[in-house]
Amino acid sequence: MTARIEARFALARGENRAALVTFITAGDPDHETSLAILKALPGAGADVIELGMPFTDPMADGPAIQQAGLRALKHGESVTTTLDLVRAFRAGDDATPIVLMGYYNPIYVYGVDRFLADAREAGVDGLIVVDLPPEEDEELCLPALKAGLAFVRLATPTTNDVRLPAVLQNTSGFVYYVSIAGITGAATPDFGVVASAVARIKRHTALPVVVGFGVKTPEHAAAIARGADGVVVGSALVDAVRTSLDGDGRATEKTVSAVTDLVSALAAGARSGRAAA
Template sequence: MSSSPSRITARFETLKAENRAAFIPFIMAGDPDYDTSLDLMKQLPAAGADLIELGICFTDPMADGPAIQAAGLRALAAGQTLKKTLQMVREFRKEDDATPIILMGYYNPVYSMGVDNFLAEAKDAGVDGLIVVDLPPEEDEELCLPAGKTGLDFIRLATPTTDDKRLPSVVKNTSGFVYYVSVAGITGGATGANDTVSSAVGRLKAASGLPVAVGFGVKTPERAAEIARTADAVVVGSALIEALAGALEKDQNSRDKITSAVTSLAKSLADAAHSAR
């Protein structure tokens, strides 16, 4: 494993020096199809994305709300697989070697591919980090620790119910950043109150020594700016997926209109996050 900082660590160090929060959009790989999804992924950095979360579609996404569940079903219907998702990253890396890419999903597709095979393929493709929502710290030997040995950051989720007794286990083997789920629930709901989020960010940074990203339920530039004043990053997924779905309903055959709907919203969110401080 290289001794140089990961793309994720390097990006957060740059942002800290610039005194601004990161904007991290989430899109589902293969939604609504491979080519449109890849085009959108390639356009996100110019729209203000500092890092990108790329969803791995799965048949039973228990932590996801209706918008992201629907995105996963569209991707599966279009033939998306984990191998195709890794191929998307390879294609992206031909043009962009700087933007960190984080794969987010569930353990089953990784397990089905085989952990060693998946990690080797992910590293080779240019993946920087993993968020696997259904692997608790007690299962770190399953994927988290092997990922670290491969040179991939393993990013853990913390929630409002993560108490002081649980927190050390959550952050012990986490790297890259900590993802704070601002509400106890599924994606796409309301975010937590400002003072609650601010307090949680401070607590997680003190416990982990890592940047803290806040997500779940961020839908407007105003809310993105509020979170960016205290958090190191703002994550937006459902709002972008909803924009894609709306454009898809109107113009199913227009890839440009679909990607434009998402990147326009992404830019407004990114601008708000970047100018909040």
């Protein structure tokens, strides 16, 4: 399944631009609206989709994504229904990569072998599991690679040159550089520092390097795109969902377009960044 990821980054390189990687939470604000958003993302400019698996204790996520997970869980979203979202998406799109992002506990409870088989069958391309370090690769990373799924690893501002080879050892698909120390959506990154960090990581790997955490605007996307292979936006899109809801927290006629309008603007920013470099 890594072929879709490789093809999409190759396409972006061929067009001399950074890829736009968009994050939404599966089942937020409800399953049907989440599927509508998912289906609309590629047309709005998303190159790769990270689909968050809701979890009750999302330690790396800031308030926006925590609240999105709680909205989804309230409406019954689960690993099973998240895979159903991917299947429904794949019925109409066989080209856009989907990477499931989340925590190990729901996968462990579901059963690792069963999860990997079902994820592959549904059309998932890769996994980002934020609470499994390289020392635990035998738990999920190596089985995922054997099953044909990419296993995307996170590098952070504290990942020095001694630690980096361990982080990269079994990483596939792309490397996700966390631009700030802390939780998602917490601050705006220092783009000069990020560019230097991306260049350092690229000296250690041929994989695409994407940058996320704190990217909220087209201007942010443009700044990141000057040096990175991809720009990840998550909390800003989840906030777009939240602010579109009615007083009872239900989707409105504006919910899908609130997300896709922002994605279109971010995609334009990512493209302009490389042109300005």
